[in-house]
C-alpha cells in the first residue's frame with residue numbers, strides 16, 4: 180500500500196484532480212498501549228490549481244484503537260475530522276507531497292481524553308461508580324452526578340450571594 184500521497188503538478192488538469200485512495204497505517208508510527216493505529220488513512224480529496232496556489236478539499240479518516248481514560252478498556256474508533264481544506268503555494272514545483280499534513284490533521288483530531296462512549300459503548304465506570312458523563316440525558320431519572328445522590332454543586336447553594 181502507498182505510504183506517500185504526492186500530487187503531480189506538471190500539466191495539472193484545468194478541471195481539477197480527484198484523489199481517492201488510502202495510505203498505509205504505518206505512516207502514523209503510533210503503536211502504544213493507549214493509542215494504536217489499526218487502519219489505513221483513507222482519503223477522498225479534490226485538488227484545484229489557481230495560478231500558483233493549490234487548494235485541496237475533501238475528507239480523510241483512519242481507524243485507531245484507543246484506551247478509555249477511565250476504565251482502561253480498549254475500543255475501536257474511526258477518526259474522521261470535519262471537512263479538510265489545505266492550501267499551498269506551489270510556484271516552480273513539479274510535485275507536492277501532502278502525506279505529513281494529512282497525518283497531522285488526523286492526529287490533531289484524535290480525542291485528548293478517550294472515553295468508551297466514543298465507540299457507542301457504555302463505560303463500565305458509570306455502572307460501578309455512578310454516572311460521570313457530562314452529557315447525560317437529563318430525562319434518564321438520574322438527578323445527580325454523584326453516587327451519594329447529592330449534587331457536587333449543592334455546596335454552592337450555601338455560598339453567600341451578596
Ligand SMILES: [Zn+2]
Pocket residue numbers: 247248249250251252294295296301302303304
Ligand atoms: Zn471506559
